[in-house]
Amino acid sequence: MSGRVTIRDLARAAGVSVSTASKALNDNGRMADETRARIKRIASEIGFRPNALARGLLSSRSFTVGLLTNDTYGRFTLPVMAGISEALVDHGVSVFLCAIEDDPALGKIHVDAMLDKQVDGIIATGKRVDRSLPVDLAGLPVPVVYAFTAGTPDSVTFTADDAQGAGLATAWLREIGRRRLAHVTGPEDFASVRERAFAFASEAGGNAPILYGVWSESWGHEAVARLWDDGGERPDGIFCGNDQIARGVIDALRERGVKVPGDVAVIGFDNWEILAQQTRPPLTTVDMNLKELGREAGLMVLSLAEGRTVEPGLRKLPCKLVVRQSCGGARYA
């Protein structure tokens, strides 16, 4: 209701010129401290807030960035978004969220809309670093940073350190005394699946079984059936490729009367809290620090927008292990 207060209103109210008012607010130019203070006081009294459109027109900075994603359920996007927003809100930057699914036309529409609005940069996020979004973000007039999605060679891409995360999990299983380890994971064509599996194998030994499948609870179930019914040695520690699989594994074990963590310790991947905490017992899992990743991506795109140049390439951020009851004890590392 209060209408919009312009700098002219402020100048009038303070009995100064528009340019003086502007300088007072931005701590520019030379002027009596008293004048500056008075103008600032009046500004807040009458609720003056500069019009970002006008300001952006002049500075060619809009203090907005765009977040492009094809992650429908937002399991990755939301924490990343939270991190971006948290890092950028202090800089007065707001974030456009554009969910484009896998639709190239929709992607283009959103990108164009953002460019029209003069976004200072774009962050592209996906679900896997070995696939790219269905839009071409090369050669845009604004910087682009990638997270969990494939970028151009000359750009900066953030992802989690899958190998390190898998290493943490496997090492922990060994540390708590498990010796017969297995890895139940997603489709082998995911780069992150291969990285995690490789790290698992390095730590657990080449004979430890690795079962590739899909990202679902039912695959976790089925994998347990295979491990238990094929007559081979049964594991006492299972590292799963994500939390959903882990959930399926735990449920299947319970149905077989196998105790978790007593007989078998189980570790997941993602720390998707709403799932991991509801699992019985609550799930020990690898956390990819998505929020922190978002923070870094946000600050990076801002840096680039401000003209800094940075080393392009893939940046792998470390994971942490969140220990809950599914493998005994409780530790945050």
Next chain:
Amino acid sequence: MSGRVTIRDLARAAGVSVSTASKALNDNGRMADETRARIKRIASEIGFRPNALARGLLSSRSFTVGLLTNDTYGRFTLPVMAGISEALVDHGVSVFLCAIEDDPALGKIHVDAMLDKQVDGIIATGKRVDRSLPVDLAGLPVPVVYAFTAGTPDSVTFTADDAQGAGLATAWLREIGRRRLAHVTGPEDFASVRERAFAFASEAGGNAPILYGVWSESWGHEAVARLWDDGGERPDGIFCGNDQIARGVIDALRERGVKVPGDVAVIGFDNWEILAQQTRPPLTTVDMNLKELGREAGLMVLSLAEGRTVEPGLRKLPCKLVVRQSCGGARYA
């Protein structure tokens, strides 16, 4: 890289004045059709796109809206967001997403940032319609529409029709022949819990047990324990307050050797697909049509921004039942 092409560049390229170029593009003024067509053609050839900041400065429309939410996991927000975005992208409107948790200071910062950017309107979303966000959105210079969160009396608020949804579920249980119904739901202090429970009772009869608890799987478990162990008549149909509870109920039933849907049919609420589809058997559940709700909220805020006046008040949008195997058959209603 391509730099930015301004309307001056376009005018120069077409050999006309800036004002003619502008009029050609916006189908304003009178001019030779041939000229207009030529200018438009050249515009697209040289990749001219009008600067939304400049345009917004003049029109005092930024073609942006803000979405404010305190729903951390985004279970409600994301589908609503998808609907908003889908409805508004056709109008050239982009959406700022602001996750403010329950932090009033953060909320204010985000609201101020959006107002500075001259958003055309704000959509406030939450997790329940009987609580408001920790920010005061009354008296803002832009229209505000509420979804799943309490609004001011003079504003428009969207929510799902809990009573109708619960009615659908309960009626369906009766329709498939279940006669001993129970309702396992969340905390009674949620308005939507009471609405659903009331609708359940109307349809199922006043003697049908209603168990209030919390929004978790483990509560679903415990509720089954109570229903089965208290010596009372055991239900053959259970309507749950959300999908997580339903999941807990189904797991508990399986552990007791009770067949779903054979012995007991189970229905959830939310149609949180990633959960409902992974449940064994997949969960029949009430879908609140969140995307459609988002669409309507988006179009509403746009209407208001364009100056239309609408009847304030609460608008309850109908739910639909998504039938999966947890109560037999498969139907979408």
Next chain:
DNA sequence: TTGAAAGCGATACCAC
């Protein structure tokens, strides 16, 4: 039918 000029709100340079 087309173009010149004013102005949206803010900032920065240059006089005074």
Next chain:
DNA sequence: GTGGTATCGCTTTCAA
């Protein structure tokens, strides 16, 4: 110290 003036990119009267 303070104030006029040009400018950012575009739209919109008003003249020609």
